[in-house]
Amino acid sequence: MSLLPFIIVDSIRTLYDVDEIYDFINSGTYASVYRAVRRDTPQSPFIQGASVAPGSVVALKVIQKNGIKTEKDARDIINEVAILKYAQHPNIVRLAEVFQTTREVCIALEFVEGKELLQGLGVSRAITEVRARNLIRQIISALMYLHEEKRVVHRDLKPENILVTADDHIVIVDFGLAKVFGHTRHRPHARLSLRPSFHQAPPDLARPSEAQGHLIRSASIESVDSVASHTDSPILATPCGTLKYAAPEAVRTMASHGAQWSTTRGSMPKLDMYSCGIIGYIMLCGQLPYETSNKATLAAQMERGASFQSPRWATRSEDAKNFVALLLQPDPSLRMGASDALQHPWIRPCDDEGSPCGLTTTMVTSPNSLKDDEESATKSGREALSMAFQAMMPSCSGQPDVNADVNGMQRPVKSVSYF
Structure with a gap:
């Protein structure tokens, strides 16, 4: 396993007050999440660029290092952190800071006061069109930002990874399977640093060996996990995520026991859009x-298309049915992208002043089609995410900079809760 390029502290409690039993939130295959409070003692150093003030509550994702078996496992963690830093949108969970101990990697995230989507919908799950429209609009706004601004595909969009607050604010979480799929629109003005540096490191880690240094370099350069394969057309995609919310092209590959399928850069975001269609349904x-x-x-069944013959659909508008049907198109070339979805008549009913209802999130100015934008892209996804990765590598001052620009986001890290 490579040495991960995150600040090292003696223990989690150096920075956070957390109880493994009472503060437990949830656990997955590779990590557990806890409610944690940032400490304010001489032994709890401030990480440069972090916006986590003493007393702030965060959701602390703790990954056990003994579960990081391969270089790919390490790259996946680096990739997740880089994408979280890279994405700044009101409907995407915010990265607060990241650090490691000798036994764990810890990712401190915005702590959202809400529930998983299906829990928030209530027992019957079916809700009014007005409420559904507001929630779906926020999800698609975040997807348009990821797809068209950042060239990132989430690949595991499902209700468990969407949190909803009491006032119906949506936050998308869990970017463990997210990947960059093409060219980014903006060019980070930074140069990738490969200088290792550690804070409060144990003696055996304070001076990494030449071999360890080589692994750090490998992890940084390859942190986007074969993004080079996403820069040529056609490209190979690997099926992942949850079966119930996967797109037909991924399910067909899994059904035939295939490891990959051939697709195009423009079709990658359609994986998320199909998942959004399932959620809308x-x-x-x-x-x-x-x-x-x-x-x-x-x-x-997916090839035949979804049925809208249920009695519950009889009370829904034709625009709502058409909207969901266009997201559940089995052919990705006919499936709506995020920009087109936000222009759909069901999403765009106007208020008395002629403005789209409920659009409280920041909208991204971009063309409706990814294809029209390919020639104008100035940097590949691999290069761009490597630039974002620089912030995770120690700066020339000897302090890590993983949380740089956090203070420029649109909302502060707030005390919130998973249920």
Whole structure:
């Protein structure tokens, strides 16, 4: 395993007050999440660029290093942190800071006072069109930002990874499977630093060996996990995520026991859009469009298309049905992208002043099609994310800079809670 390029502290409690039992929030395959409070003692150093004030509550994602078995595992963690730093949007969870101990990697995130989406929808799950429209608009606004501004595809969009607050504010979380798929629109003005530096490091880690230094360099350069494969057309995509919310092209590959399928850069975001269609179907109908767990059967059902014959759909508008149907198109070339989805008549009903209702998030100015934008892109996704990665590498001052620009985000890290 490579040496990860994050600041090193003696223990989690050097920086945070946390109880493994009472502060436990959730756990996944590779990590556990806890409610934690930033400490304010001489032993709890301030990480340069961090916006976590003493007393702030965060969601602390703790990854055990003994579960990081390969260089790819290490790159995946670096990739997740880089993307979280790279993305700044009102409907995307914010990175507060990242550090490591000898046994754990800790990612401090905005702590959202809300519930997982299906819990927030209530027992019946089906909700009014007005509420569904507001929630879906926020999800798609975040996806348009990721897809068209940052060239990032989430790849695991599902209700468990979408939090909703009491006032129906949406926050998308868990970027563990997210990847850059092409050219970024903006060019970071930075140069990748490869100088290792450590804070309060144990003696055996304070001076990494030549071999360890080589692994750091490898991790930084390859942190986007084969993004080079995303810069040529056609490209190979790997199926991942949750079966119930996966796109047909991914399910077909899984059903045939394939490791990858051939696609294009412009089709990658359509994976997230199909997942959004499944979520929209649940919101408006109260059930999944397909109930089988058999991959081959599911792929066949997806090819036939979702049914809108349920009695619950009888009370929904034709615009709502059309909107969901366009997101659930089995052919990704016919499936709506995020920009087109935000222009759909169901999403764009106007208020008395002629403005789209409920658009409280920052909208991204960009063309409706990714294809028209390819020639104007000035830097590949691999190069751009490497530039973002520089902030995770120690700066010339000897302090890490992973949280740089956090203070420029649109909202402060706030005390929030997962249920």
